[in-house]
Amino acid sequence: MEDVIKRVPRILTSNLDTVLKPKFKVFQDLGFSDSDIVDIVSSDPWILWRSADNRLAPALLVLKKILGSNARVLKALKLPGWFLKYDLEKTMMSNVEVLQSYGIKSPQIIKYIFQFPRFFVHKPESIVEVVKRVDEMGFDMKSKRFLSAIRIMTSLTVDTWExxxxxxxxxxxxxxxISAVFRRVPQVFAVSENKIKEVTELLLSTGKFDISFIVNRPELLIYSVEHRLKPRLRVMEILEKKKLLGKKHNLITICKYSKQKFAELYVIPYANELEGRVHEGKS
Structure with a gap:
């Protein structure tokens, strides 16, 4: 608790009975252990200044209802401490219900709560509006990418999207x-405009790929130009010129390989042929 005191010194002068105990009791009543409470308070000491009845208890009940266990609630509360700034009944709970009404299952929703928590505190009406826009782009609501599409579009302003x-x-x-690219890989719309230009120009400059190739493989727009695309294209170019590759290799597959796997398949076996001619940075 020493770190807590350093971060929030006024805890030492706070009234134990009226300020601190009611908050501890909320956690205890929901089945949290003393060590759990210490972890939560250490992670976000300001939680002790949330209203026990009006903010803390309702928020914890919502999290427990959605996440299903104290262990998951504990994990959620260790995320950057802003969950309790919102009325989770009106935001998170409503948004979860909206998503479930479109057929998105709880396991995927729970996964996204931990990965993209801010998405769930948007105004529910904005989520509904985005779902309509995604649907208009021909997105299959049964697709596993449907929730990703909603999240990406929600994160972008109308100006950014345009x-x-x-x-x-x-x-x-x-x-x-454009609609096809979004349906295939929604995350592409979160990539910077400069990055999209760089990747497109690089691929077109090889003379081997055209726009239709990129439209059908938009995930290429996500990869680093300097650390993945350029060096791997260079390696494949050298090996192809030397006729060292027995068959045509898929660029998507090549880019998906980890740095170690790529080296094992295409660099180490041809070390003499590639020596001093290519360098791959961090993936």
Missing amino acids: RKVKLFKSLGLSEDD
């Missing part, structure tokens, strides 16, 4: 192409 669309059009994509 800039991305304009950029894709300038690169030669049609409206249908």
